[in-house]
Amino acid sequence: MHFTSAQRLDDGVLEREFTLGEIPGTLWTPESAAPAPLILMAHNNGLPRAAARLVARARHTAAYGYAVAAVDAPGCGDRPRSAADEQVRADLRRAMQAGEPVDDIFESFIGPLVERAVPEWRATLDALLALPEIGGPVGYSGWTAVGIRLAAVEPRIAAAGFFAGGYVPRAQREEARQVTIPLLFLLQWDDEGNPRQRALDLFDAFGSKEKTLHANMGGHTGTPWFEVEDGGRFFGRHLK
Amino acid sequence: MHFTSAQRLDDGVLEREFTLGEIPGTLWTPESAAPAPLILMAHNNGLPRAAARLVARARHTAAYGYAVAAVDAPGCGDRPRSAADEQVRADLRRAMQAGEPVDDIFESFIGPLVERAVPEWRATLDALLALPEIGGPVGYSGWTAVGIRLAAVEPRIAAAGFFAGGYVPRAQREEARQVTIPLLFLLQWDDEGNPRQRALDLFDAFGSKEKTLHANMGGHTGTPWFEVEDGGRFFGRHLK
Numbered sequence: 217m218h219f220t221s222a223q224r225l226d227d228g229v230l231e232r233e234f235t236l237g238e239i240p241g242t243l244w245t246p247e248s249a250a251p252a253p254l255i256l257m258a259h260n261n262g263l264p265r266a267a268a269r270l271v272a273r274a275r276h277t278a279a280y281g282y283a284v285a286a287v288d289a290p291g292c293g294d295r296p297r298s299a300a301d302e303q304v305r306a307d308l309r310r311a312m313q314a315g316e317p318v319d320d321i322f323e324s325f326i327g328p329l330v331e332r333a334v335p336e337w338r339a340t341l342d343a344l345l346a347l348p349e350i351g352g353p354v355g356y357s358g359w360t361a362v363g364i365r366l367a368a369v370e371p372r373i374a375a376a377g378f379f380a381g382g383y384v385p386r387a388q389r390e391e392a393r394q395v396t397i398p399l400l401f402l403l404q405w406d407d408e409g410n411p412r413q414r415a416l417d418l419f420d421a422f423g424s425k426e427k428t429l430h431a432n433m434g435g436h437t438g439t440p441w442f443e444v445e446d447g448g449r450f451f452g453r454h455l456k
Numbered sequence: 457m458h459f460t461s462a463q464r465l466d467d468g469v470l471e472r473e474f475t476l477g478e479i480p481g482t483l484w485t486p487e488s489a490a491p492a493p494l495i496l497m498a499h500n501n502g503l504p505r506a507a508a509r510l511v512a513r514a515r516h517t518a519a520y521g522y523a524v525a526a527v528d529a530p531g532c533g534d535r536p537r538s539a540a541d542e543q544v545r546a547d548l549r550r551a552m553q554a555g556e557p558v559d560d561i562f563e564s565f566i567g568p569l570v571e572r573a574v575p576e577w578r579a580t581l582d583a584l585l586a587l588p589e590i591g592g593p594v595g596y597s598g599w600t601a602v603g604i605r606l607a608a609v610e611p612r613i614a615a616a617g618f619f620a621g622g623y624v625p626r627a628q629r630e631e632a633r634q635v636t637i638p639l640l641f642l643l644q645w646d647d648e649g650n651p652r653q654r655a656l657d658l659f660d661a662f663g664s665k666e667k668t669l670h671a672n673m674g675g676h677t678g679t680p681w682f683e684v685e686d687g688g689r690f691f692g693r694h695l696k
Contacts (some may be wrong), residue, residue, distance in 0.1 A: 402673070403659075405669075416656070419671070420645075426680075429645075431669035440666075442693065445687065455684065 217343040219243075224407070229278040236343050239336050240294045242289035243344070244278035253455040254344060256337060256366075256373075258359035260382025261322075261454065262329055269437070270358070273444055277357075279450045282455070283350045285286030286344035287340050289333040291363075318409075322383040326361060330385060334365045341372060355451050363390045368394040375399070375454035377447045380415035381407045381436045392421040399427040400447040400450040402443060407436045458582040459483075468531070469518040476583050477575050480493055480534045481505065483584070484518035491591030492523040492692050493695040494584060496577060496606075496613075498599035500622025501562075502569055506532035507522070517597075520688045522695070523590045527580050529573040529602075558649075562623040566601060570625060574605045581612060595673070600658070601628045606623035608634040615694035617687045620655035621676045622648045632661040639667040640690040642683055647676045 222232045228247030233240070242265055246252055255277055259270050263411075265286035267270050274284040291301035304325040311318045342349050353374040356363050360378040366374050369389045380403040401419050405412065419429050428450070432440055462472045467578035468487030473480070482505055486492055490627055495517060499510050514524040528534050529540035544565045551558045584590050593614040596603045600618040608631045609614050616635075620643040641659050645652065659669050670689070 253484075333600075425673060427673055429671035431667065432667060433667055438666075442689075445689075449682075449685075 217347075220264070224348060225275060226345045227266070227279045229275055231275070234338055236287075236418040239287050239297070239340060240273070241285060242271075244274050244284040244351050246278050246281045246352060246438075247282070248281060251349060252281060252355055253355065253451075254283045254285065254341075254350050255355040255357050255455075256341065257284050257286045257357045258333075258337075258362055260361070260379055261360075261422060262289040262292035262333070264288060266293060273357075276444055277448060277451075280453065281450075282355075283344070284342065285365065287336060287345055289329055289336070291329070300393075319426055320381075323385055327357060327385040327387060328389060329360045330365055333362050334349045334369070337362065338370055339365055353455050354418060355455050357447065357451075360384050364391050364395055367397055373397060375451060377450060379439075380418070381410045383410075383416060384414075384448075389418060389421065392418055393423045394424070396423045398450075398454050399424045401427060401429045402439065402447075404438055405431050405432040405433050410436065457587075463591070465515060467515075467519045469515055471515070476527075476580055476635055478535070479527050479580060481525060481580060482514070482693065483512075484514050484524040485589050486518050486521045486523070488521060489590060490519050492521060493593055493595070494525065494581075495524045495595040495597050495691060495695075496581065497524050497526045498529075498573075498577075498602055500599045500601070500619060501566060502529040502532035502599075504528060504532060511596075512680050516684055516690060517691075520692075522691065523584070523686075525580065527576060529569055529576070531569070532659060535561055551593075552649075559623075566623045567625040567627060568603045570605055570628060573602050574609070577606055578610055581610070585612075591694050595695050597687065597691075600624050602669070604628040606633055607637055613637060615691060616691045617642065617690060619679075620644070620658070621650045622660060623650075624654075629658060629661065632658055633663045638664045638690075638694050639664045640687060641667060641669045642673040642687075643672050644681065645671050645677055646678055650676065 217236045219380050220233045230245045247437055257274050265288050278284045291297045308321050311321055320453045328335055354372050356373050356376040359377055361380050361384045363376050367376055375398045377400040403415050457474050457476045460473045464470055470485045472483045497514050505528050518524045530535045548561050551561055572671050594612050596613050596616040598619055601624045602621055603616050603618050607616055615638045617640040639662055
């Protein structure tokens with residue numbers, strides 16, 4: 217893991233860019249001297265780690281006293297795209313503009329992306345936990361499909377907050393029953409393009425004994441800011 | 457409003473029994489000198505105001521800095537029951553033990569109870585707001601059916617937390633669209649005897665632009681304690 221830049225933010229949080237082999241990432245750490253618990257943060261559908269909403273959430277969470285890390289998935293964010301990556305994105309755009317069903321395209325796009333992203337997240341986790349400023353336990357926040365696979369295969373993940381607004385491949389819908397850690401599942405009630413019933417079925421499917429659904433009004437990007445604070449308290453119950 | 461007893465609790469909360477005409481009630485007020493915002497608290501289906509879970513919630517909420525009031529509905533708690541009250545309760549017990557449908561019995565029991573309870577809550581609210589130790593604004597917590605009617609007809613109610621686990625008469629399911637105040641709707645995912653889909657449909661029906669659903673695992677009485685604290689923060693956003 218190589219740090220390529222660093223800046224100290226107003227609230228004392230240190231924001232550093234890093235690379236781990238081909239993987240570009242960002243690490244936010246709080247000002248405190250003690251090793252901080254870690255939260256891995258990702259956007260649904262492989263949206264860039266530099267997206268404003270993720271950065272705002274990461275900075276706020278770090279200011280609470282967590283180390284927060286985000287990486288770009290293969291073909292996403294700062295990473296080069298293959299011809300196949302470009303093709304599936306073009307197919308998706310075309311189908312969406314035409315109002316055609318997009319489930320099959322999402323399946324062929326997000327399914328393989330999860331398969332490629334999860335081993336990278338595990339390698340990143342190894343590298344992060346080797347840093348002296350980061351302690352356990354580890355939480356996960358955001359991209360549901362990657363989080364399901366990670367929670368199913370990675371015993372170091374102790375609690376997770378998932379955002380329902382993203383495509384969850386068939387394989388991860390099956391794997392949801394294998395997830396047994398405490399969960400906070402965040403749903404936008406009228407999320408355009410993400411059917412509500414599918415999200416409720418997924419919440420029902422998770423194997424966790426302790427799982428909480430928070431649903432709020434509005435569309436995909438309308439999550440109220442107080443949910444960031446609720447997420448902080450959820451992690452506070454399980455990671456501290 | 458006549459106070460009939462008073463005790464100071466360990467955390468400084470003053471717990472007083474009162475009567476207002478035929479209505480028996482309890483008022484919890486915080487230690488602070490300034491007039492406190494008020495939360496009206498009721499159990500679904502007219503359960504007694506003296507029930508341990510309501511008392512625990514009321515005391516905790518008062519310790520946060522709220523005045524909290526609960527009254528017994530007609531024929532409930534400390535109040536005398538008519539022969540008709542006794543009959544409908546006996547019918548309900550018999551049907552439940554026999555595993556028969558209970559919707560029609562609940563409708564004939566809870567429907568009239570809401571009609572009788574809401575004017576009493578409004579009279580109680582008048583009397584409470586005349587006390588120097590209580591200021592506005594006013595919140596409501598608990599019994600969904602009474603809360604829907606109150607929120608629809610009583611402009612002094614500024615925000616409400618409803619617990620989904622109780623029978624909501626047809627009239628209040630219709631009135632839900634007239635509720636426009638901020639809502640926190642609390643659902644136990646596997647509440648025995650309170651169908652999940654009916655609760656989700658009710659959440660969908662509320663007219664409020666700002667409404668949040670919190671769903672947790674387990675049966676009717678399994679609500680985790682952190683939801684009391686989440687409720688406190690919800691009221692903190694809207695009543696302070």
